[in-house]
Amino acid sequence: MIQVAQILFILSVLVILHEFGHYLTARMFKMRVEKFYLFLDIGFSLIKKKIGETEWGIGWLPFGGYVKISGMIDESMDEDQMKQEPQPWEFRSKPAWQRLIVMLGGIIVNILLAWFIYTMMFSTVGQKYISMEKFQKNGLAFGEVGQSVGFKNGDKIVSIDGKLQPKYNWAIIDVLLSEEVIVDRNGKEVKLNLTDEQKGEILGSEGKNFIKPRIATILIDSLEPKSEAVKANFKKGDLIKSVNGKEFTYFDVFAEDLKGLKNDSIKVVVERNKQLVELNAKVNKEGKLGFYPTTQDKNDFLITNKLSFGEAVSAAVKESYQLLVYNVKQFKLILKPATGAYKQVKSPIGIARQLPDSWDWEFIWNFTALFSIGLAFMNLLPIPGLDGGHALFTIVEMVTGKKLSDKAAGYVQTGGMIFLLSLMVLTFGKDIYQLILDKLIN
Structure with a gap:
């Protein structure tokens, strides 16, 4: 409500x-x-x-x-x-x-x-934004779709269409609207040119969340019931130090290594209450132990600039203009059928579901x-x-x-209203269908 x-x-x-x-x-x-x-x-x-x-x-x-x-x-x-x-x-x-x-x-x-x-x-309250510099300090992590279109875990975005976007939220949109993205991969610059189809894959699955900060410590946040991690006596708060003697710095490297150990028995050393504990575990058929690591909240990368009223007036003009520019860019993306961006258009019902509770x-x-x-x-x-x-x-x-005659103007207006009402019915229908589907699944 x-x-x-x-x-x-x-x-x-x-x-x-x-x-x-x-x-x-x-x-x-x-x-x-x-x-x-x-x-x-x-x-x-x-x-x-x-x-x-x-x-x-x-x-x-x-x-x-x-x-x-x-x-x-x-x-x-x-x-x-x-x-x-x-x-x-x-x-x-x-x-x-x-x-x-x-x-x-x-x-x-x-x-x-x-x-x-x-x-x-x-x-x-200040001008607030999530710093892209802080967000990708340890590199970035990508899901399966992000990696399939060319990104690699650990990449750092250097520029998007020749510019470095300091704000995370806008940087994600810039990537989805870009012609060229340059990333730093192990000290070397790599160019990525996403196709409309690849952008469509991202929008259709992971959306704006396809880029995440790289988790630098493997700290257990929660355990899946009846998982191999539970059977091996892992605890919430355990810090994983090594697997079969191999030490890990990043969770994505750890997760990737586990995939190669499906159904194998392994020795895991964890730090628990400042003491090292060795646990014997078995990797399941999916290449997982069955736990979720702690993640960093985006607010951890938040920057707040306190502005005077005069500075705020100028910054507000710039912010409003930039938003208008982004609306134009996103509309161009919607007009490209291959991206499937038109499927992401939402009615007030869809927008409401994204608001905080x-x-x-x-x-x-x-x-x-x-x-x-x-x-x-x-x-x-x-x-x-x-x-x-x-x-x-x-x-x-x-x-x-x-001047257009009143009769012709009436026809044009009627045609426009039919188009807009049809579009409204489609977007509302899509969001209502998704709402019902989510309720049935959950």
């Missing part, structure tokens, strides 16, 4: 402020706003109240929201109004440059919101800023039904001097 509450709160903040951007600019140019709704009120609304010329309300369907501006062909598809003679207070009666500003009003507010949130966060204001505001930039980018797309689609036709009108 907390995850649901969080996504509803975030969506409400974003939708209200986005639509307020349209409302404010419309009123600034003396246009009449007939409705202002949070969520959609198809058939009926949960709450509504008319104040002046505007009906304010909350719809029952949590898919965005809208403002209905007089004389505008929008999702309300009010054809009767468009058949009447244009009135001075209507959207269609205003100059093209004013209509363009109204169309971009929501996007501008979304960008300003992200800027404001980051400014306040950076000047209070406890209320954390710092996380919520950071996520709101991130989501706000994403919403701004999405609405910039020149798709009929989105702000970018309306803006594109208005820009064409300003350049050519020719």
Whole structure:
């Protein structure tokens, strides 16, 4: 329930402020706003109240929201109004440059919101990020897919498309969007050029977690019930020193060696309560003993920069711009079918499932800023039904001097809405199916 509450709160903040951007600019140019709704009120609304010329309300369907501006062909598809003679207070009666500003009003507010949130966060709790330098101090560890596309345990990323990204979260995205990755492998630089198919393998299995810090000590965190480790009397907290006399520094090397000892009996020396203890164990048929090592939390690599308000303003602008750039790059990845990135697009249900199950204001505001930039980018797309689609036709009108007829605009708007609703049904259906499947499995 907390995850649901969080996504509803975030969506409400974003939708209200986005639509307020349209409302404010419309009123600034003396246009009449007939409705202002949070969520959609198809058939009926949960709450509504008319104040002046505007009906304010909350719809029952949590898919965005809208403002209905007089004389505008929008999702309300009010054809009767468009058949009447244009009135001075209507959207269609205003100059093209004013209509363009109204169309971009929501996007501008979304960008300003992200800027404001980051400014306040950076000047209070600080600018926080996971240091890539600290994260890969002992090298990096990769799963089977990561290794299959060319990475090796112990690699350190030197550059991605010629640049070194200091922030871990962005570095992972950069790798998935890259043309060339250079890694330091045992003191030598190695170039990796991931294909779209290889990126698809990563996205479809391990995702952003395909890169992990290399575990430098083999300390037992937990044991699998009835495992060989339990039978051999391993204990939580044991520090593995050697196997058959061979010492190990990294867990990935230890795990790889065990694979070559399937079904063999081995002697393992562990450090327990500052004393060395020798244990006789058997490696199972999968090449494992049956324990989980301790791992380092990503917060162990966290860096916090305390910024003054002036520094925070500048840093927030840069952060917002970088996020917009990453949205463009990720969209390009989605448009490449071979990567399968389109399968990772999530509805609010899928997003909610990734939120923490406890209320954390710092996380919520950071996520709101991130989501706000994403919403701004999405609405910039020149798709009929989105702000970018309306803006594109208005820009064409300003350049050519020719306006799209109301009838043609209605057809275009209808087509855009059908496309967007179909996309929405697909993403929601996929996430609901995955939710049901996970519940059945667990």
